[in-house]
Amino acid sequence: MTEPKRIVIVGSGLAGATAAGALRERGYAGEVLVLGSEQRRPYELPALSKAVLAGETDEPDWVHPEGFYAERDVDLRTGVTATHLELGARLVLDDRGDEHRYDRLLLATGSRPRSLPVPGGDLPALRTLRTLDDALALRASFRDAARVVVVGAGWIGTEAAAAARAHGAEVTVVDQVRLPLHGVLGDTVASVFHDLHAEHGVRWRLGERVAGFTDAGGGAVTVRLEGGDDLTADVVLVAVGAAPRVELAHGAGLELADDGGVGVDAGLRTAAPDVYAAGDIAAHFHPRLGRRVRVEHWANAKEQGGHVAGNLLGENDPYLSGPYFFTDQYDLGCEYRGLADPDTDELVVRGDLADRTFIAFWLRDDRVAAAMNVNSWDDGDALQALVDNRRAVSPDDLRKADLGALAG
Structure with a gap:
């Protein structure tokens, strides 16, 4: 396979930035263009719900040092969003009206926080956590808040609850599951997290659904539960999972898997010639598991980004690593x-x-x-x-x- 002259990476998160760095580490001398909607250079997400939210640092872990991209002739364009793919013409179009030709294309567009499809689910006062700006604003709100409601008892929800308690807020967590993290850990281990948070003063409203949100004035929000109870809080964080950003891929006609991700084979290739996907959006056929899996954790984005660089340069290696994640709570x-x-x-x-x-x-x-x-x-x-x-x-x-x- 002929080495590509120009590789375009759509997405400046961990997967895309790691792939760009790995291309240079492998000696690739062609053009590397990275398009990213964020205004900042690429950074990792785990610290946002941990050290940043807890107040231990104001910065995330950066994927590469500040001068890395210029020094290695990686054309990193921040604040630029890809809007359309023309697979036949091998073009990426962006929101500034520019066209970018590619020989190989990597889609690493990541995820966005899910919202709840209930009345008031689009209230501006509702918080989500995905970016550094989100984390810094949420931390400041936790410091000033008397009452916090977290909707969602997954990893982001439980980490945020721990941070809010550390800042002195009264915290209530609402979720329809019977135990936090139940779908990942099961009853026995999930009970460990339930009891941990209860000992630190978190109030659980489990097995309950949110019926809607209303503006309570002054930035406060009232959470109406289906059972009829109202929970009014200074800060309401909605942490009910993430949705893969697949609009670009879907609009170009790429196959979407049952889990909503972009279907890729064992080597992270899509069905379109010379188009790959990595990170949160990749519904990857895992050879060891014998089925597709889509993983939204930090290690998967980092390792897939490094792995796909070789395949972008003509290798044909399957991605074999399994999921890994970590958490710190109290x-x-x-x-x-x-x-x-x-x-x-x-x-x-x-x-x-x-x-x-x-x-x-x-x-x-x-x-x-x-x-x-x-x-x-x-x-x-x-x-x-x-x-x-x-x-x-x-x-x-x-x-x-x-x-x-x-x-x-």
């Missing part, structure tokens, strides 16, 4: 590797749930589908190997055996 820190189905996988716990120092394993057909270390930091490599190598193990071994030896 005095609890954890890492999660793999992809569990807590409804059907067997949960095995090594350590003490009550002490919140443990490792949780989810077993499927006697193999580790996922592992999560909570306030336990010595076995990360072994846990990754257990998830990756799919070696048969027993629950008793996972509870008692040396994990390094078990992982091989």
Whole structure:
């Protein structure tokens, strides 16, 4: 395959910026153009709901140092949004009226926060968290707020609740699930997070749906629950997940998967010639899992961005890494590797749930589908190997055996 003369990357988030850097690290000397809607240079998102929201820093983790792009002749254009693709002509059109020809194209357009389709769901006073500006504004609001309502008991919702409590606000979390993070962790491990937040004063309104929002004046919002109760707060954060930004791909006729992402093969290629997708939007056929998966976590964007650079240059390597994420809430820190189905996988716990120092394993057909270390930091490599190598193990071994030896 002939090396491309010009690679265009649409999206200046972690996946796109990592891909641009990896192209240069691989010695690619052709043109690299990165188009990004954000005004800032590319940055990573995890710190926004953690260190930034908690007040530990005013800056995110930047993907590359400030002078990186100019020094490596990467044409980074911030504040520019791609609006249309012409796949046959190999053109990207942007909101400034410019056309950009490509030999290879990477779509890394990321996600946007979901809204709730209820009356008042578009109120300007409702907050979401996706950008550095969002995080800084939300932090300032937490510091001034007496009452905060968080709608959504997922990772962003629970991290934001912890930050709001740290700033002294009274916090209520509303979600239709019966336990926070239930869909990812299942009853037993989700209960750990429920109790953690309750001990820090968070009020749970679980198993309840939001019926609508109304403006309560002065920037406050009233959250009406379907059961009839009203919760009025100075700050209301809607944290009900993210939607992949696939409008550009869909408008060009690219295949969308059942989960709403852009369908790509094991090597992150779309069905269109020389067009790839990575990060939040990529519904990737994972060879180890035998199905498509779309992952919105930091590690996936970073690793797919680095991996797809090789394939943009003519390699044909499948992307094999599995999901990874981490969280910090109060005095609890954890890492999660793999992809569990807590409804059907067997949960095995090594350590003490009550002490919140443990490792949780989810077993499927006697193999580790996922592992999560909570306030336990010595076995990360072994846990990754257990998830990756799919070696048969027993629950008793996972509870008692040396994990390094078990992982091989």
